Amino acid sequence: LAKTTQPISMDSYEGQEVNITCSHNNIATNDYITWYQQFPSQGPRFIIQGYKTKVTNEVASLFIPADRKSSTLSLPRVSLSDTAVYYCLVRRSNDYKLSFGAGTTVTVRA
């Protein structure tokens, strides 16, 4: 599976947009990009998944350029409750295993 690289931490303030970029240079044709969120003392929670271009749901947007070697998770108008660790994963379409990297710790301040 393609190795992912993302910033270790990011700070933001309430109401701002947070963009987390993840690089996955060795992504394969049948790989998907998936993002999970983990709050302290909880298990990870699925946020969004995409293959190419842009995907949006009620929580976030995921931007994937044409070469798919990177992706950007966008969290609009964050609040204090968005403080969490965000994991970028590359997932093969026929493989159920998840390989978690270090993740990005996002801290939202008032």
Place this chain on the structure above:
Amino acid sequence: SAVISQKPSRDICQRGTSLTIQCQVDSQVTMMFWYRQQPGQSLTLIATANQGSEATYESGFVIDKFPISRPNLTFSTLTVSNMSPEDSSIYLCSVEDHAAGGSYNEQFFGPGTRLTVL
């Protein structure tokens, strides 16, 4: 989407003893997974547990240390055997299930079991 519960939520154990962690799902699922998350670290997959077959362990994890049972499609246990302080971690189970309103699958995680070994 699946809802997962784990028991116990936390425990403090003496070295050399064993602890069995239970994972219960509110729906029938084929694939269940066990992860370990050491303090301040990311998640590491221990094994995949499918009903009706032996669990498949990842590199660095062995059945003698982490025996797993999967008696039916809604339940699994992970035992941490002959514990040492290095086994102090959060242990999480997850299942593969259909995403709510989506055309793909996602993994749903339990709340975890926080284990401290003295």
